[in-house]
Amino acid sequence: MSESTAGASTTDDRTVRLEEEGEIAADYLEELLDIADLDGDIDLDIRFGRAAVEVLSEDGGKDLDRLVGRDGEVLDALQELTRLAVQVKTGERSRLMLDVAGFRAARRAELTKLGESAVAEVRKSGEKVALEPLNAFERKVVHDVVAAAGLVSDSQGDEPHRHVVIHPADAAEGTSSADDAHTESAAGSVRSGSEVAEATSDAPTESAGMVE
């Protein structure tokens, strides 16, 4: 799993803000674990310019799987609530990423493989390739893989059929800029101005898990 903090645009202020997000989230989650009598350690980090909050099982037990749910459905719900808990305290919308028991990390690894094999297919055939529908988090992972490989991708279709399309290298030359191509269309996502400003050229701005 490739991890990086945001690029040169990162300021100390921003790091402090993301650390604060993580701490508010940790308090919210810790008390929930306590009430539900679930054992878990909370790990805080900053990744891809976002607060990353991870709930890890203390003893490798399966208890926490309940908080992941089928296809990560419960995890997405808990992430949503945690973002709101942060927002109510900071007054700003949070884009924090929550993981439980390594679910997203494992899914990220799978999607990285999927993205890489699709990139290879596009290179070989010279034709664009459309992937199966994925959720926002999953599309973001694939966009990152495609961008790292130097190709261009975008998201097409409406939820729940929204999917990544990967374009061959020469198709990108005619477009105004590669950035436009792998930025979500305005119609497809709801994003505040500040979030757009946070985007860097090497990080597609599709916001994983956000309201779209």
Place this chain on the structure above:
Amino acid sequence: MLAEALEHLVRGIVDNPDDVRVSAKTLRRGDLLEVRVHPDDLGRVIGRGGRTARALRSVVGALATDGSVRVDVVDVDRR
């Protein structure tokens, strides 16, 4: 435990946490948890298109170990 968990989840996302009340009732088909919040926080707990209420149901449902549980957000507080 479920009522307490739900109360915590809701208290954390509203402006008036002290006004959050969760009451538990046992129905024939399972438990019912009723959430009451300050009128100003109602929209926040329901969310756009019911998104937040759905998230609350999802997490509380995941924590329910025996049978199903229903979560209702009561929109008029007449206590």
